Amino acid sequence: MDEIRLQKVEALRELGIEPYPTEPFPINTTAAEILRYYPQQKLDFKSVRLAGRLWRKRIMGKASFAVLRDETGDIQLYFQRDDFAHQPELYDTLFKKLLDLGDIIGVEGFVFTTKTGEITVHVQHFRLLAKCLRPLPIEKETEEKTYAAFTDPELRYRMRYVDLIVHVGVRELFRRRSAIVQAIRDFFNERGYLEVETPILQPVYGGAFAQPFTTHHNALDMQLFLRISNELYLKRLIVGGFTGVYEFSKDFRNEGIDRYHNPEFTQVELYVAYQDYYWMMELVERLLEAVARRVLGTTQVSYNGLILDFTPPFARVRYYEAIEKAVGRDVRALSEQELLHLLTEKGVPLPEPPYERIDLVAQLFDKLVEPTLIQPTFVLDYPEEISPLAKKHRSEAGVVERFELIVAGKELANAYSELNDPIDQRRRLERQAALRAAGGLEAMPMDEDFLRALEYGMPPTAGLGLGIDRLTMLLCDAPSIQEVLLFPLLRPETPSPAES
RNA sequence: GUCCCCAUAGCUCAGCGGUAGAGCAGCGGAUUCUUAAUCCGCGGGCCGCAGGUUCGAAUCCUGCUGGGGACACCA
Numbered sequence: 001m002d003e004i005r006l007q008k009v010e011a012l013r014e015l016g017i018e019p020y021p022t023e024p025f026p027i028n029t030t031a032a033e034i035l036r037y038y039p040q041q042k043l044d045f046k047s048v049r050l051a052g053r054l055w056r057k058r059i060m061g062k063a064s065f066a067v068l069r070d071e072t073g074d075i076q077l078y079f080q081r082d083d084f085a086h087q088p089e090l091y092d093t094l095f096k097k098l099l100d101l102g103d104i105i106g107v108e109g110f111v112f113t114t115k116t117g118e119i120t121v122h123v124q125h126f127r128l129l130a131k132c133l134r135p136l137p138i139e140k141e142t143e144e145k146t147y148a149a150f151t152d153p154e155l156r157y158r159m160r161y162v163d164l165i166v167h168v169g170v171r172e173l174f175r176r177r178s179a180i181v182q183a184i185r186d187f188f189n190e191r192g193y194l195e196v197e198t199p200i201l202q203p204v205y206g207g208a209f210a211q212p213f214t215t216h217h218n219a220l221d222m223q224l225f226l227r228i229s230n231e232l233y234l235k236r237l238i239v240g241g242f243t244g245v246y247e248f249s250k251d252f253r254n255e256g257i258d259r260y261h262n263p264e265f266t267q268v269e270l271y272v273a274y275q276d277y278y279w280m281m282e283l284v285e286r287l288l289e290a291v292a293r294r295v296l297g298t299t300q301v302s303y304n305g306l307i308l309d310f311t312p313p314f315a316r317v318r319y320y321e322a323i324e325k326a327v328g329r330d331v332r333a334l335s336e337q338e339l340l341h342l343l344t345e346k347g348v349p350l351p352e353p354p355y356e357r358i359d360l361v362a363q364l365f366d367k368l369v370e371p372t373l374i375q376p377t378f379v380l381d382y383p384e385e386i387s388p389l390a391k392k393h394r395s396e397a398g399v400v401e402r403f404e405l406i407v408a409g410k411e412l413a414n415a416y417s418e419l420n421d422p423i424d425q426r427r428r429l430e431r432q433a434a435l436r437a438a439g440g441l442e443a444m445p446m447d448e449d450f451l452r453a454l455e456y457g458m459p460p461t462a463g464l465g466l467g468i469d470r471l472t473m474l475l476c477d478a479p480s481i482q483e484v485l486l487f488p489l490l491r492p493e494t495p496s497p498a499e500s
Numbered sequence: 501g502u503c504c505c506c507a508u509a510g511c512u513c514a515g516c517g518g519u520a521g522a523g524c525a526g527c528g529g530a531u532u533c534u535u536a537a538u539c540c541g542c543g544g545g546c547c548g549c550a551g552g553u554u555c556g557a558a559u560c561c562u563g564c565u566g567g568g569g570a571c572a573c574c575a
Contacts, residue, residue, distance in 0.1 A: 063532035115533050137511040140536040154567045362575045386514045
């Protein structure tokens with residue numbers, strides 16, 4: 001902490017000013033409201049009360065300008081010594097000496113326009129509401145340049161509270177993230193789907209290919225897993241008779257961290273009975289169109305220098321046909337040896353062992369097809385082997401009724417006509433169990449209770465998983481997932497001797 | 501896990517073998533329409549950590565820690 005500021009705390013108390021007062025300071029307006037409505041005099045601005053951080057101080061002797069930053073933005077303040085003639089130390093000592101940039105203050109006064117035309121609050125009363133003991137990285141900017149920008153990603157993520165104070169745009173991004181979630185929730189609620197909450201701590205994990213975090217319940221002395229997906233629980237609810245359920249789900253995957261992956265992330269999953277994946281594709285088109293319009297006012301989305309067009313209908317391409325287009329051959333007909341040869345020929349690295357024939361096909365898709373799909377594109381009809389929870393295709397053997405929505409070369413959504421044949425489901429999970437036994441760390445474990453639920457009968461159902469973080473990245477033009485997570489996972493801070 | 505880059509004042513950075521620097525922030529002073537306010541003056545550092553090379557290391561080398569990027573993994 002800053003030694004000088006600690007001394008100021010003492011000085012304040014000696015003056016009889018409590019640096020952390022108990023009394024509330026109810027406000028009646030905000031910076032943005034004043035700036036927006038004062039020019040038209042739509043509101044009464046003769047006695048405004050607002051609060052926020054002291055952000056600039058420009059003392060010119062007996063008068064001063066300052067800037068107050070609240071949640072909505074910045075507004076200029078004007079202080080005159082003469083206004084505090086009854087108690088001169090308020091201006092001479094409290095304002096001029098003891099208030100630091102970053103201190104949280106409440107002000108009361110009237111709005112006027114300065115000679116240079118800036119809307120300003122003429123402060124008649126002010127009060128310190130909370131002292132800031134650490135200097136903030138205050139950025140300064142002119143038309144052309146920003147000075148002392150607070151840009152170190154590590155500091156920004158570790159101290160997101162500071163990032164949020166300093167960067168208006170970061171606050172705006174997280175408001176937009178909230179608006180995206182709200183738009184999706186409204187879209188689903190309008191259609192009568194039920195928002196539910198299912199277990200995060202699961203005795204058996206499933207619903208995706210991933211390694212889980214494990215934990216332990218002391219009283220029951222049992223191992224538990226943080227969910228990697230909520231899919232199997234939502235399907236149990238469809239068995240239970242709900243026709244449409246969804247959940248915004250924090251999922252946890254014990255895997256690497258990069259620009260697109262954080263160990264905990266958010267998906268929304270939706271299951272609707274009596275529908276199939278064709279229906280779901282149209283729903284996803286309408287959903288993303290609605291979200292983009294509501295959040296951005298347009299379906300043309302700027303992302304990483306591109307314009308992504310979310311106007312339906314989106315492009316559709318079948319999985320094997322997309323690969324054939326990329327490599328010039330129908331890989332369904334190829335043996336494992338021929339596929340190995342093809343990967344080498346195309347310069348595609350082999351997957352990590354243990355791998356099977358189908359993993360070579362998937363590798364071709366992942367390396368040669370997915371990155372090339374920039375505009376929103378539905379890829380449909382995936383191989384059965386890599387889709388153990390999706391229903392067999394109604395007319396083609398070996399593939400299932402599944403689509404992924406690829407945007408900007410990354411998976412944004414994944415959906416199936418859900419597998420509801422309990423015999424087939426058992427067979428597929430048994431195959432997963434065999435893969436696990438052979439060392440496949442990410443193969444799904446057997447879930448007998450889930451199979452029992454299916455045996456009671458699940459209606460034909462369409463299911464969807466949509467990545468909220470990825471969608472937020474797209475709609476906020478954010479270059480990494482860390483930018484759209486308030487508190488992305490970082491290694492623990494190394495304690496420095498100076499701290500503590 | 502691998503490779504590359506980065507780490508110097510509260511923030512942003514310069515310095516790259518020879519006495520630690522700038523701007524902003526801070527402190528003292530002047531200043532009643534400023535807005536990167538201005539003007540005068542001042543303080544501020546385990547140069548990420550630990551070794552090594554050298555007469556001498558912020559600077560060169562090795563290791564470690566943290567971060568960023570790419571790859572791998574995440575079918």
